Amino acid sequence: MSQVEIKPDGILAGSASAAAKTGTVPVTLLDEGWPIVHGTVQSRDNTKYHQPLSSGPALTFSTSSTIDDKPSNVGVAQMLLTSMLGASSGGGLRSIADQASRILGFSLADSNPVSVISDKLSDGTTLLWTSTIRNVIVYKVTPAGTLEELAKYDHGWNFRFHGSYAFVGQVNGKSHFFTTDTDSLVAYTLVEGEQGGRGKKATPAEIIPIGRLALPVWTNPSGDDHLVGVTVLEDGTIVVCSKTGVLMAARVDGKGGFVLMDTLALGDFTRTSNNEVSNSISSDGQGVFIVTQREMCRVDFNPQTGRLGFKWSTIYGGPNPEWFVGRLGPGAGSTPSVTDCQKKKMVVITDGAMPMNVMWYDAETGVVAGQRKVQFAEDESGNLPTQSEQSVAVDGCKAFVVQNYMGMTTLDDEVFCTTAPSGGIVRSQIPEICRQLLPYNSNDTDLFLSRACPPALGCYSLGAAVYEINPSLKESNGMDKVTRQWTRTDRSCGTSIPLISGKAGSNAAYCVGAKEGSSQWTLLGMDLTTGEDVLSHQFYKDFGAQNIFINPFYAGVEAIGDNQVVIGSVGGVVLVTPLQGKGAATTFRTLSAQFGQDMEKGVASMMHGNLSDITMPVGATLIAAGLAVLAIMAVVLRKGHAIVSPRLPYRT
Numbered sequence: 001m002s003q004v005e006i007k008p009d010g011i012l013a014g015s016a017s018a019a020a021k022t023g024t025v026p027v028t029l030l031d032e033g034w035p036i037v038h039g040t041v042q043s044r045d046n047t048k049y050h051q052p053l054s055s056g057p058a059l060t061f062s063t064s065s066t067i068d069d070k071p072s073n074v075g076v077a078q079m080l081l082t083s084m085l086g087a088s089s090g091g092g093l094r095s096i097a098d099q100a101s102r103i104l105g106f107s108l109a110d111s112n113p114v115s116v117i118s119d120k121l122s123d124g125t126t127l128l129w130t131s132t133i134r135n136v137i138v139y140k141v142t143p144a145g146t147l148e149e150l151a152k153y154d155h156g157w158n159f160r161f162h163g164s165y166a167f168v169g170q171v172n173g174k175s176h177f178f179t180t181d182t183d184s185l186v187a188y189t190l191v192e193g194e195q196g197g198r199g200k201k202a203t204p205a206e207i208i209p210i211g212r213l214a215l216p217v218w219t220n221p222s223g224d225d226h227l228v229g230v231t232v233l234e235d236g237t238i239v240v241c242s243k244t245g246v247l248m249a250a251r252v253d254g255k256g257g258f259v260l261m262d263t264l265a266l267g268d269f270t271r272t273s274n275n276e277v278s279n280s281i282s283s284d285g286q287g288v289f290i291v292t293q294r295e296m297c298r299v300d301f302n303p304q305t306g307r308l309g310f311k312w313s314t315i316y317g318g319p320n321p322e323w324f325v326g327r328l329g330p331g332a333g334s335t336p337s338v339t340d341c342q343k344k345k346m347v348v349i350t351d352g353a354m355p356m357n358v359m360w361y362d363a364e365t366g367v368v369a370g371q372r373k374v375q376f377a378e379d380e381s382g383n384l385p386t387q388s389e390q391s392v393a394v395d396g397c398k399a400f401v402v403q404n405y406m407g408m409t410t411l412d413d414e415v416f417c418t419t420a421p422s423g424g425i426v427r428s429q430i431p432e433i434c435r436q437l438l439p440y441n442s443n444d445t446d447l448f449l450s451r452a453c454p455p456a457l458g459c460y461s462l463g464a465a466v467y468e469i470n471p472s473l474k475e476s477n478g479m480d481k482v483t484r485q486w487t488r489t490d491r492s493c494g495t496s497i498p499l500i501s502g503k504a505g506s507n508a509a510y511c512v513g514a515k516e517g518s519s520q521w522t523l524l525g526m527d528l529t530t531g532e533d534v535l536s537h538q539f540y541k542d543f544g545a546q547n548i549f550i551n552p553f554y555a556g557v558e559a560i561g562d563n564q565v566v567i568g569s570v571g572g573v574v575l576v577t578p579l580q581g582k583g584a585a586t587t588f589r590t591l592s593a594q595f596g597q598d599m600e601k602g603v604a605s606m607m608h609g610n611l612s613d614i615t616m617p618v619g620a621t622l623i624a625a626g627l628a629v630l631a632i633m634a635v636v637l638r639k640g641h642a643i644v645s646p647r648l649p650y651r652t
Contacts, residue, residue: 022306024251024259026236027169027178033118033126034558034566036167038391038497041231042338043282045393047559051501051510053525053534057563057578061539062146064113064139065572068105069544076100077545078419081456081570082433084108084133085449086440088159093440104545106571109134109157112553113568114164118560119175126560127190129177130573131155131163136177136207138190141560145577151190153207155181160448161226165280169232171252176210178238180227183220185240185248187211187256210256219246219263229281229335231288235303237261239288245275247288249301249308261306269310270295272319278329279391282347284338284363287311289347293321293331296349296361312366316351316359323447324354324387325407326455326495328554333389333404338363341397342471348392348399350374355386358401360469360480369469370480376403376463376487386463389495389554393509395502395528397470398485400509402493403463410435411454418458418519419548430457456570458551460492462516466509466528486531490516491524496552496567499559500528508534512552512567519543521550523557523565523576537576550574 029035038045052059067077080100086093101108113130120126126141127150134157140148155162158181166179177188186209193205215225220242229241238250238258245266250258266275272294282289290297297313321330330352337348345363350356351371360369374386387405394400406415411431420427434453441449465487473481493511500509508525515522515536520543525535540547548570555568567574 022251022259022261023253025172025254027171027176027232027238027252028236029167029169029232030120032120033560035117035119035169036232037115037117037165037230037280037556038282038335038337039499039558041233041283043280043335043391044337044339044395044500045391045498045556046395046500046502048503049501049559049564050503050562051499051506051508051525051535051559051565052523052537052563052576052578053506053508054536059537059576060145060579061574061576063550063569063572063574064137064147064149065107065110065549066105067545067549067571068103069546071544073104073545074543074548076103077548078457080104080106080108081548081551082437082453084111084159085453085456086437088157106549110137110572112162112555112570113137113573114555115166116556116558116566116568116573117166117168117177118558118566119168119177128560128566128573128575129166129168130568131166131179132572133157133159133162136163136179136188138177138205138207139573141564141575145575145580147573147575151205151207153188153209155186158182161228165228165230167230167232171256172254176252176256178230180230180240181212182226183223183242184212184214185227185230185238185250185258187252187258189256211252211258213248213250213258213260215242215246215248216260216263219248219265228277229279229290231281231283233283233288233301234285235301237301237303239281239283239301239308241277241281241288241290243277245270245277245290245292247290247299247308249306262301262308264299264308264310266290266292266297266299266310266313270297270313271315274321274331276329276331278331279333280335282336282338284345287363289336289338289363291332291334291336291349293317293329293352294319296332296336296347296359296366298363298366314361314366314368316349317353321352322354322408323451324405325409325411325451326404326459326461327352327387327389327451328448333387335391337392337394337399339394339396339399341469344369344471346469348394350388350392350401352387355383356388358392358399358467358482360482368479369471370475370482372467372482372484374401374465374467375484376465376489378487378489380484380487390493390497393498393500395500398466398468398528400498400500400528401465401467402498402511403461404495405461406454406459411459415454415459415461416517417454418460418514418521418543418551420457430454430459433457452554455495455553456551458519458548460494460514462489462492464488464491464493464509464511464526466531485529488526488531491526492516493524494521494552495554497554497556499557499565501559502528506534510535510557510565512550512557512569519547521547521552523567539574546571
């Protein structure tokens with residue numbers, strides 16, 4: 001990989017700081033498919049492609065993973081999902097995760113692709129890049145609408161920070177995959193294989209790492225910081241942001257190597273002490289938008305000087321933001337979304353208050369343009385708890401907001417979980433199982449595992465709504481008027497990042513979630529103007545291990561073409577396409593069917609909690625015991641998911 005000498009001030013040794021004098025080239029994004037997380041550098045989660053409708057062609061889907069779906073594996077699948085949350089620390093939970101994977105015939109290493117990034121080739125072929133718990137993988141979308149694995153690169157086990165945010169950029173006309181790996185920005189390229197013949201040996205395609213740039217030691221002296229966000233600026237400069245609020249600007253040298261241009265610590269400029277960042281960053285032109293646990297910020301990169309400059313910050317939250325169940329951190333739960341409304345550039349977030357507000361900021365000044373308390377119930381003046389961990393999908397003046405609130409410090413009793421009937425003994429076990437994950441967090445203040453545990457077990461909250469800002473009308477306080485256009489309390493988007501297709505003919509918001517009371521994960525579409533259903537594509541007829549693994553678990557719904565959707569899930573990449581020719585809709589197609597050995601022995605061991613061959617601390621033993629109860633009871637759900645009656649959205 002290319003190495004670059006740097007000085008402590010972040011300037012390339014022996015060179016001027018301006019990008020034009022470093023011999024670097026710009027990184028550009030193709031205006032096709034889904035080239036970067038959240039679809040655009042503005043993080044709009046909005047596509048120009050027409051998306052599926054119930055009135056359109058029948059749909060089918062393919063997945064990158066294989067799972068043995070026999071009835072006894074339902075509980076094993078749940079054991080895997082919960083144990084993998086704490087598996088990064090090794091020990092008992094890692095042993096459970098590995099054993100459960102073998103039983104299911106499932107590759108743990110290929111699980112949890114949060115972002116799936118497309119690369120449209122000149123011949124019309126679509127490649128899909130992603131980073132999983134252990135691998136960087138490239139898939140090809142075949143003409144039949146299936147997934148073909150082209151190549152895989154082992155980046156090492158990383159259960160938590162394995163490249164959730166990424167993009168495919170063009171460097172001198174060649175595609176590179178840029179992502180983050182703990183404290184480093186990394187670039188990969190795909191080397192095509194050769195077919196062979198006439199005495200020449202065939203060679204497979206190969207993913208090659210070509211560049212790596214770590215946070216400089218002076219910004220990360222403890223070595224504990226890690227990168228969480230990445231974006232590309234108008235001049236082709238890459239900017240990344242760390243959890244502690246350190247920004248790093250870099251350019252590429254034409255071969256994939258990085259040249260560090262500058263660094264900036266938000267803590268040197270912001271007005272509050274808590275500068276932690278838990279989501280990605282967005283950009284527009286040369287401006288970078290970052291939301292910390294208490295402030296909305298803008299930093300600009302000057303291409304003439306090669307320097308980052310702090311522009312503004314606006315405090316939105318109180319001094320001690322809460323970390324609620326279902327959230328991945330306190331404060332705002334959304335990557336900033338940049339939108340254009342009546343010729344005004346605005347940045348949109350939800351603020352993490354209780355109940356939360358949807359906020360619009362003037363992108364140039366940081367002044368709050370408008371805000372509104374979010375309520376999903378019919379009474380929009382109420383104070384019911386609302387929270388969101390998902391970015392706000394935007395379309396002009398409209399903002400699509402979803403509900404992720406599941407409890408203050410423990411899972412609320414009324415929250416529905418796909419794996420457990422409400423009010424039953426199985427459902428009552430889930431809060432305790434999640435509490436037992438607390439010792440597996442990185443420190444005493446880290447609640448990540450226990451807060452993310454209920455969504456891993458399929459728990460979801462009901463609520464989706466569209467709010468709209470109107471700069472032509474003013475509230476009594478002088479802010480732009482914000483109104484709720486519609487709301488749904490019978491639909492859930494799970495923890496999936498929504499997608500908007502504003503193109504005429506679809507004009508809808510999409511997400512992977514469920515209908516009220518249903519245990520079946522479903523691709524949902526709601527009309528952006530009225531809130532009425534335009535799509536309901538249930539992936540599986542019955543509840544089983546396959547359905548469990550289509551849990552979106554904080555991943556995105558992404559458009560790669562007309563009526564083509566790619567979804568990240570716990571189980572792997574899911575591709576939804578129109579059904580071609582004859583056949584049944586919602587057909588499950590996989591790459592292979594290689595299952596692990598000793599399956600029957602493993603099932604019997606795990607189903608009865610007889611894990612004597614695994615050395616576990618007390619916490620892991622209690623988790624295993626609780627999950628054994630889930631395993632024994634969950635089979636009941638295979639035919640027992642609720643019948644859902646339709647309900648019209650509330651219009652306000």
